């Protein structure tokens with residue numbers, strides 16, 4: 001591809017939704033969790049999936065990651081259906097994503113450096129020396145320069161989250177997915193993680209999709225959001241969370257977003 005066609009592609013992709021969830025119904029067997037979800041995540045968004053406990057936020061993330069197939073509907077990346085793509089195309093699409101789960105999910109028998117090197121070993125042809133360079137760079141981006149040889153059991157919870165983030169950005173992903181990134185962190189570490197997510201998103205140019213209950217994160221860093229309602233089993237809010245807090249026609253959404261800035265997952269939410 002020439003630079004000109006590259007830039008033409010980039011220019012057109014800047015206009016389009018990076019991710020589109022279209023008429024999505026999610027179910028476990030016969031049990032429908034959410035139906036008729038329709039929303040778009042624009043390129044460069046920090047998009048938050050919100051809602052009360054058990055409404056289906058993690059289930060939606062798993063659908064977006066292709067770990068669960070939709071009961072109905074489709075999920076498109078840059079206009080291409082993930083749901084209908086063949087296995088090779090799905091694999092290629094997956095390689096452009098970075099994921100961090102609530103637990104961090106680092107491999108405990110491997111050092112932080114080895115953990116971060118895994119995707120590079122799997123998906124690139126880099127030499128050992130090149131991988132070592134990328135690993136130290138990615139660890140330094142999350143403030144863990146020099147911690148290559150430490151094991152997960154030897155670092156704090158906040159450092160583990162940052163190491164997991166470092167692994168997620170190893171391949172410069174187009175989309176970064178987070179499930180409760182700051183779960184279990186104190187408020188200061190949690191804010192630092194938020195700042196880091198924004199910095200990394202800007203330096204890598206990723207789109208971010210995250211599940212979070214943290215109002216501080218939602219208001220500080222989210223650019224767009226969707227609210228899933230467990231009772232009606234569909235989305236009842238879609239937009240900038242500050243706008244939804246002040247103007248949503250749905251009382252449940254306004255209540256969720258005005259719980260108090262220090263609310264945590266344990267607080268009662270609708």
Ligand SMILES: Nc1ncnc2c1ncn2[C@@H]1O[C@H](COP(=O)(O)OP(=O)(O)OP(=O)(O)O)[C@@H](O)[C@H]1O
Pocket residue numbers: 028033051052053054055056057058059060
């Ligand atoms: N593998 C599964 N099989 C059957 N039901 C499931 C499965 N995983 C989740 N569920 C059910 O689907 C519903 C949505 O679960 P999910 O974990 O997506 O909600 P959530 O909004 O992420 O919840 P929380 O905020 O508490 O983490 C819940 O009722 C849950 O019990």
